[in-house]
Amino acid sequence: MGGACSRKRNLLDEDDLRRSGRYSKSGSSKWLLFMLPRCSSNVAVPGQGMCPSLMELCVAKIRDDIKKYSSFSMLPRDISQQIFNELVESHCLNDVTLEAFRDCALQDIHVGEYPGVKDSWMNIVSSQGQSLLSLDISCSDVTDSGLESVQRCSNVQSLKCNYCDHISDYGLEHISGLSNLTSLSFKKSNAITAEGMRALANLVNLVNLDLERCLKIHGGLIHLKDLKKLESLNIRYCNCITDADMEPLSGLTNLKELQVSSCKVTDAGIAHLKGLSKIAHLNLEGCPISAACLDVISGFSSLVFLNLCRCGISDDGSEGFSGLQKLKFLNLGFNNISDACLVHLKDLIKLESLNLDSCKIGDEGLLNLKGLVQLKFLELSDTDVGSNGLNHLSGLSNLESINLSFTSVTDDGLRKLSALTSIxxxxxxxxxxxxxxxxxxxxxxxxxxxxxxxxxxxxxxxxxxxxxxxxxxxxxxxxxxxxxxxxxxxxxxxxxxxxxxxxxxxxxxxxxxxxxxxxxxxxxxxxxxxxxxxxxxxxxxxxxxxxxxxxxxxxxxxxxxxxxxxxxxxxxxxxx
Missing domain, CATH: 3.80.10.10 (Ribonuclease Inhibitor)
Structure with a gap:
């Protein structure tokens, strides 16, 4: 938040937002110095120890005297925005002080995890009208009824309603007309079902969608099939998701990030993703898949992040890793792989992070990492690696982090790391x-x-x-x-x-x-x-x-x- 006025926004016509009265929303802030009483020397200001800016002094003074002001609607928008942000950060926003921001044309209202947010607050939110571009009411007591107010804010681009226990399918209907939404998040919303996801079909400009821990959406991903601009989809820990839910995603050819960890997706489900060549970030942690799925994954030519932790991957079929030439992050922790699998990683020369936690890796296997000179992070905890294996790592001059806990590395092995001064x-x-x-x-x-x-x-x-x-x-x-x-x-x-x-x-x-x-x-x-x-x-x-x-x-x-x-x-x- 902060200086919201400096952002490049193309949806609004400033002339339409100017209000009658002495000051417009695009006006200068110099007048504020003369409007406010002089700040006393004991006014608390941010950044103690540094010289505060004039704006910081003014905003701090308003915060301390907030009970004296009944409305900020006449202020330039950037100033009312900064005052609002300051009240949130200092936990001075409440039912009374919130009223002063009615009709202030705020662009950002971020009150996620803020105590006391409820339906009555949404009336003030809706009064921002077409100016509002970003809203976060996560962990609030807002209900379906309160979310209905957001319909007046038709230019909203980002909406976060994470952990909102009182919002259901009916609430989703209220936002189905917000066609300018590009980012939507409903983490752990257990009242949202597959039927309610019909409302998402109208959000044709959606780029980012987060439905993590929504446990009743099995069958609902079919309503996303026409969201051709979707680039990021998070359905982690939705243990209701199966292979059938992957099929509607096959046409989302702009998808770049997909998180499906801890779901029931198998190799058959991954096969539905075959045409998604733009995927760069794929998280399948905890899914019951095998190395056979690499036949599909190796075709993701843009892939740079792959998480297969706790998937039951074995050496059989692991030759598919050799095709992932652009990979920078690979997590194979807690799988049944051995040194034989590492042979197929030796040509992944762009790797920067490799996790082999609790795998059956020994000293000989580390020989295959010798050429991965871009490695920065290496996780070898609870493996069979010992001091001899560290000889193969002595040339990894970019290594910044290495975990050798629960290994048999001794004092002698540490001497072999002494030259890696980037650690x-x-x-x-x-x-x-x-x-x-x-x-x-x-x-x-x-x-x-x-x-x-x-x-x-x-x-x-x-x-x-x-x-x-x-x-x-x-x-x-x-x-x-x-x-x-x-x-x-x-x-x-x-x-x-x-x-x-x-x-x-x-x-x-x-x-x-x-x-x-x-x-x-x-x-x-x-x-x-x-x-x-x-x-x-x-x-x-x-x-x-x-x-x-x-x-x-x-x-x-x-x-x-x-x-x-x-x-x-x-x-x-x-x-x-």
């Missing part, structure tokens, strides 16, 4: 990693995320942390670290997440040592010797949102006191 994120099963292994990767000075699950790291090993000055996330769980080792963490000022759980020798001194890490948003020191007395050291951590101190000598009552007194952003804590 930013590293996950290790530290049951095989000692202080020596940590020393071997001190050359990875660009690390922002380091996860040492089941660590065997001692206080001596924590000396290595001083090399990782860019760390934003550090997890050293289940190790032998004491308060002395935490001294090597206290200088990591960029940390936003710190997990020291299962280090049973940590005491209240640890909380004192990390009290200067003011960027922390998440802290976990469970299963330690932390007590209620140590909580006082957390008071400087004003950004903390999550605090976990399970199995410590800490009570929920004391954490609540700390929350009320010093940690206003804390929204999740344990014990609770």
């Amino acid at each position: 930013r994120s590293l996950n290790l099963d530290a049951r095989q990693i000692t202080d020596a292994g940590l020393t071997a990767i001190t050359s990875l000075t660009g690390l922002t995320h380091l996860d040492l699950f089941g660590a065997r790291i001692t206080d001596f090993g924590t000396n290595c942390f001083r090399y990782f000055k860019n760390l934003q996330s550090l997890e050293v769980c289940g190790g032998s670290i004491t308060d002395a080792g935490v001294k090597n963490i206290k200088e990591l000022k960029t940390l936003s997440l710190l997990n020291l759980s299962q280090n049973c020798h940590l005491t209240d001194k640890t909380l004192e040592l990390i009290s200067g890490l003011t960027a922390l948003t998440s802290l976990n020191v469970s299963n330690s010797r932390i007590t209620n007395a140590g909580l006082q050291h957390l008071k400087p951590l004003k950004n903390l949102r999550s605090l976990t101190l399970e199995s410590c000598k800490v009570t929920a009552n004391e954490i609540k006191k700390l929350q009320l007194a010093a940690l206003p952003n804390l929204v999740s804590f344990r014990p609770e």
Whole structure:
């Protein structure tokens, strides 16, 4: 939202929207300085620490004095839009203050997940008339009756009604005339059925449609067959969807993104998609398909994203992967593939992300990845990969993230990664990693995320942390670290997440040592010797949102006191 006036919109004639009175919607905002009382020095403004703009000062002043204003309809539209956005962001919009925006010709009303949105608000929404271009009422109590008001806003291009439990097929009928809609989202709308989807057949300009978790739409996709401009369709987690539902999609030749994960679609259903040559993003995670579907998928010449996680893919038929020459993202996690499948990936030289989580991959298979020099993200968690296999990765100079948790990689293997200085994120099963292994990767000075699950790291090993000055996330769980080792963490000022759980020798001194890490948003020191007395050291951590101190000598009552007194952003804590 924000400066909506700067967008290029072609549907409206500004002359038709000008109102009688002193100021038009396209007028200058300079007059606002003279209209408003002078801002006092204690006015709260966004961007503290920086010089606020004149507009920020004015909008902040209006927000603070909002009860003095009964209507903003005389303001230029860009200003009334910014005031509206500010009230939403600061949670100052309510039944009373909303009334001031009647007939303001707002272009964007985004109140998704905002508390208290109901049918009565829709009357103000509809008063924006043809000016309104974007509306988000997700997670609201708006009903079919309230949605009827949107019919007056015939130029709406984007409408989001996600998680609106009170909107049904009848509500869809109310929006069937909004022919300018290009984006429509009804996630988890269980009252919408296949019959109600008839209303979507009139939305001929629809480009993006999201029906994720709509569980009663089996048979309804037939009403989309004439939406020739549709480029993106999301029907993830609609477990009612079967092969028969894929057939109506066969004529949507402009479709570029299709998400069908966790549905009942099989190889036979994928066959209906054969002619959709423009598909670039295909998500079939959790669908009961086999590698045989690659006969069709390999014909998608524009495909760059393919998710086949948890599909039951095996080596049989995996030669079809070799035809996906433009592929950049491939997720094969939790499938029955082995090193034999990786042979057919070696020519996918444009791959940037490869997920092999929990596959039967070993050291020999990694030889086929040697030439994938564009790889940035590699997931090898819970595979049979060991230290020898990492030899084949030593030339992947663009690698930014690698997950080796639940593998048999040892200290010696880490030495083979030491030259990959582009790595930013590293996950290790530290049951095989000692202080020596940590020393071997001190050359990875660009690390922002380091996860040492089941660590065997001692206080001596924590000396290595001083090399990782860019760390934003550090997890050293289940190790032998004491308060002395935490001294090597206290200088990591960029940390936003710190997990020291299962280090049973940590005491209240640890909380004192990390009290200067003011960027922390998440802290976990469970299963330690932390007590209620140590909580006082957390008071400087004003950004903390999550605090976990399970199995410590800490009570929920004391954490609540700390929350009320010093940690206003804390929204999740344990014990609770």
